[in-house]
Amino acid sequence: MGTYDADLLVIGAGPAGVAAAVMASSLRMKTVVVEAEQVGAKLRAIGALDNVPGGWATGAALAEALASDLTRHQELGRLSVLSDRAVRVAGHDDRAEVALDDGRVLTAPAIVVATGVTALTPGDVAWIEAPKSRWMPPLWRAATEDLEGHRVAVLGADRSLGTWLRAHPQATVYFHVLYPEADRYKTDEVADDQRIHLDLVDYVAVAPVQDGFRISTRGPGGVGSHTFVVDAVLSNMGSKPAALPGLITGTDGYCPPDEQHPRILVAGDLKSARMQRIAVAMGDGGRATLIPYYKANAVPS
Ligand SMILES: Cc1cc2nc3c(=O)[nH]c(=O)nc-3n(C[C@H](O)[C@H](O)[C@H](O)COP(=O)(O)OP(=O)(O)OC[C@H]3O[C@@H](n4cnc5c(N)ncnc54)[C@H](O)[C@@H]3O)c2cc1C
Structure with a gap:
């Protein structure tokens, strides 16, 4: 040696x-x-x-x-x-x-x-604008009891989403999943789960408001914009x-x-x-x- x-x-x-x-x-x-x-x-x-x-x-x-x-x-x-x-x-x-x-x-x-x-954190990707002072926990660390009954935005469709849904088959959650084109190929394995809404976007802005977060999105090619409020935001960007x-x-x-x-x-x-x-x-x-x-x-x- x-x-x-x-x-x-x-x-x-x-x-x-x-x-x-x-x-x-x-x-x-x-x-x-x-x-x-x-x-x-x-x-x-x-x-x-x-x-x-x-x-x-x-x-x-x-x-x-x-x-x-x-x-x-x-x-x-x-x-x-x-x-x-x-x-x-x-x-x-x-x-x-x-x-x-x-x-x-x-x-x-x-x-x-x-x-x-x-x-990855929101600061690492161009398609998300979020205040640095508000840390968004990753989905894979989220506890079911903190999410049940709440409206939750999930940023990104990384494979942790499928893992989380399989691990919590009885959880009554509602995940609004905002994902970029690059994540599209990962959505097949979760598409038939009734607890999620998949939303392809070009851009997402997250702003804290009283008791939650205001989410503003722009659709593919910059077409179509939406604004809504959720109780929690989780990161799942890969x-x-x-x-x-x-x-x-x-x-x-x-x-x-x-x-x-x-x-x-x-x-x-x-x-x-x-x-x-x-x-x-x-x-x-x-x-x-x-x-x-x-x-x-x-x-x-
Ligand atoms: C939420 C989640 C769900 C997943 N579900 C599945 C699944 O269902 N099926 C599947 O096949 N795969 C799944 N994966 C992917 C799987 O975990 C990875 O493919 C696998 O762990 C990769 O193994 P690895 O040894 O390359 O890296 P890792 O498992 O990431 O191991 C890397 C190790 O290196 C250590 N390390 C890092 N930097 C340093 C350093 N500088 N010095 C010393 N040590 C260091 C880390 O602490 C870690 O222990 C999942 C991943 C996540 C995050």
Whole structure:
């Protein structure tokens, strides 16, 4: 292993990072995982799952299973987990390295970066104008009891909407979903739910009024404007890639795997906007590990 800190460094312990780490440890690679929050941090907010093989009904159950997998490999002595935030990665001829928030720099022959995405806020998108002083909670954090019986505007039609509706099948809510053209392809899976009204817009302005918010919208092509008042506004605009400095990003901010330094592999949601699923992330993580493994062991492709 030379003077490296590990055979493989893995940044992020979501489904992609855990799959990468478990694959590496099973191949007897000394593996260090760096996680800023909690194993499966994102998964824990998913109230209902129906597309992950293995019978996982909630994201929290899957997150616990992933944490157990890491613990089992830690006990085998081949894997360790650091609670820290990665702040930069770099690829060099002889090594890859990651700088951590606490000032440490770790090295390995290769790094798998699987930091996923973070939520967009109204300030990140051009189609919403909203006062900065009023923070709108994300839909996926909303509690049913706070919403029932209220008229709620949901800004954006990201897939969290379908997840929330499936997780709360008995909730008597009314969601007026205002979404831009870019979100249209995500609306199919929720279109038949009677509890939502889907409203394609070009622009939305949100202004606080007594006991609620005034919503002003402009329709597609700037045609048709409406104003109405709701009790609450939730954000559901999707996410932006959690790309670390040192990664190559495309125009959309995502990190194309083929354009990275050969010692830096990216996996999971960080790769692209359209393939963001747990099962995809897991496959990606395992695949990312096999690339440096085969290279180090000179296995012909
Ligand atoms: C509300 C919601 C519902 C969803 N529902 C489904 C569903 O039903 N089915 C489905 O297949 N998918 C669903 N998804 C998508 C799914 O969660 C993702 O595709 C999957 O979690 C991606 O895995 P990942 O490992 O790439 O990233 P993530 O799961 O986001 O994991 C990234 C990890 O990296 C850590 N991290 C980030 N930055 C750093 C840093 N700088 N240093 C160290 N660690 C860092 C994070 O804390 C996190 O633990 C849903 C997502 C959301 C938000």
